[in-house]
Amino acid sequence: MRIFDPHIHMTSRTTDDYEAMHAAGVRAIVEPAFWLGQPRTSPASFHDYFDSLLGWEPFRAAQYGITHHCTLALNPKEANDPRCAPVLDDLPRYLVKDQVVAVGEIGYDSMTPAEDTALEHQLQLAADHDLPALVHTPHRDKLAGLRRTLDAVAASALPAERVLLDHLNETTVEEAKDSGAWLGFSVYPDTKMDERRMVAVLREFGPEKVLVNSAADWGKSDPLKTRKVADAMLAAGFDEDDVDLVLWRNPVAFYSLSGRLRLTAPATGPTHEGNSILRGAPATGTAAHPVAAGA
Amino acid sequence: MTAVHAGPDTGQGGAARPETLAAGLDEDARRWLEQARAEAAAQAPGWEPRFAEAGRRCGPADDARVLLLTAARPDPADLTRLYRQGTAAERRAVLLALPLLETDPAHGVPLVEDALRTNDTSLLAAALGDYAARHLQAHTWRHAVLKCLFTGVPVSRVAGLASRSRGDGELARMLRAYAAERTAAGRAVPDDLHHVLALTEEER
Known part of the structure; x- marks a missing residue:
């Protein structure tokens, strides 16, 4: 089974997670830029974070046979902080980088005017850079947030077909699907979606344009939720092709809209032999010499 | 074209x-x-x-x-x-x-x-x-060679390895100390270490 996790914050995770993800079938991931838990205080803090998503983290992932791409943006929460918002001016020089496959996470947190401005601006940046957009839908007042998001997308230069609406659930999936956007579901241990409900949504709305992610980060979350959803789908009578569509082909299709998705694991240098995972062939194992933290 | x-x-x-x-x-x-x-x-x-x-x-x-x-x-x-x-x-x-x-x-x-x-x-x-x-500088270069051994970068990737290592007693000391540390820990000494050590022992 080949798995593509289209939304996971690996900077917050350990190499044990990478190892377990590879063993579970994860061969490709996208890491969206987001909030760190501790608020940032300047654009420079974003620069280091973006550089890490374009440098160290892909190297770390490749050591475990996993291809890493990222999405970059000013996230909805910090769009409200005037100390952070100037990073919007720096985004154009980052959005040209090879491994950037979307603008994201953008969207609403508390639905403020500052969030409106940042969302509008970044939807335009996505259109200007020929990139799709990963749009986070808010956790509080979710349905109203989804509708405001759809209005913002409709008013933008970016067609809904180039937007992935994330963190959907039973209350928002129908209107999201009607918009023509791609449908993202985050599966969490206690909040957001769970495996059983995910299977029910797939039964009702079908697997087309549906992406499932673990959204694992520094909070209580599980980087193997993608695999657990795949297993739950099989147990519920979906066939392997349905699983492959949701857990691999749909995320590949969405991020391929960027023209930048490269699924041949890049060689990370002399200690790692690149594994071709274009067709999901099992990687030949992890690198012989994962780099020790203290090296 | x-x-x-x-x-x-x-x-x-x-x-x-x-x-x-x-x-x-x-x-x-x-x-x-x-x-x-x-x-x-x-x-x-x-x-x-x-x-x-x-x-x-x-x-x-x-x-x-x-x-x-x-x-x-x-x-x-x-x-x-x-x-x-x-x-x-x-x-x-x-x-x-x-x-x-x-x-x-x-x-x-x-x-x-x-x-x-x-x-x-x-x-x-x-x-x-x-x-x-x-x-x-010599100090930086020696640490770079040692870091190759730590991280698994083959020393064949280090340009000028033979000429810079030749007769470098300080590099030899660092390599021997690293070999001793690996041995004390019950870990293998990388082949590359022996190779560089042999280079240091050649006459300038």
Whole structure:
């Protein structure tokens, strides 16, 4: 089974997670830029974070046979902080980088005017850079947030077909699907979606344009939720092709809209032999010499 | 296509010659590279985005980026900015281009030292070419060799290894101490360590 996790914050995770993800079938991931838990205080803090998503983290992932791409943006929460918002001016020089496959996470947190401005601006940046957009839908007042998001997308230069609406659930999936956007579901241990409900949504709305992610980060979350959803789908009578569509082909299709998705694991240098995972062939194992933290 | 002309330094230090690089590309990539190289040579404002997007436009991106750098010959301030604002792949290209650009060590060595502080083995390997062999201080260079042993970068990637190691008693001491530490921990001593140690024991 080949798995593509289209939304996971690996900077917050350990190499044990990478190892377990590879063993579970994860061969490709996208890491969206987001909030760190501790608020940032300047654009420079974003620069280091973006550089890490374009440098160290892909190297770390490749050591475990996993291809890493990222999405970059000013996230909805910090769009409200005037100390952070100037990073919007720096985004154009980052959005040209090879491994950037979307603008994201953008969207609403508390639905403020500052969030409106940042969302509008970044939807335009996505259109200007020929990139799709990963749009986070808010956790509080979710349905109203989804509708405001759809209005913002409709008013933008970016067609809904180039937007992935994330963190959907039973209350928002129908209107999201009607918009023509791609449908993202985050599966969490206690909040957001769970495996059983995910299977029910797939039964009702079908697997087309549906992406499932673990959204694992520094909070209580599980980087193997993608695999657990795949297993739950099989147990519920979906066939392997349905699983492959949701857990691999749909995320590949969405991020391929960027023209930048490269699924041949890049060689990370002399200690790692690149594994071709274009067709999901099992990687030949992890690198012989994962780099020790203290090296 | 119009032949892309090699700069005066191209072909030294292991970088691909433009003709060799172009021969391996499909038509679109060849055309893109030709255009990007012309923009770089003219220092046109769009050449830096070309440097960034080389990976998705042009197969062997390290070679393509080095070619753009040797065409543009950015001044030290711009070269430093390209490194600092670059992805790992872009930083690697800057490091590989240093000997071809004959960058003043006052500007180039800090970039090599930055790369040597990382744990990305591809950056370490790119940093340890001819430029490092020529310009790194003895202490920094010895630590770089030791770091190769720590991180699994084959020492065959270290330019000038034999000539710089020869008769280097301090490097030999560091290698023996590392071997003792590995042995005390019940771990294998890398073959490369014995190889470098043997080099240090050759007479200057």
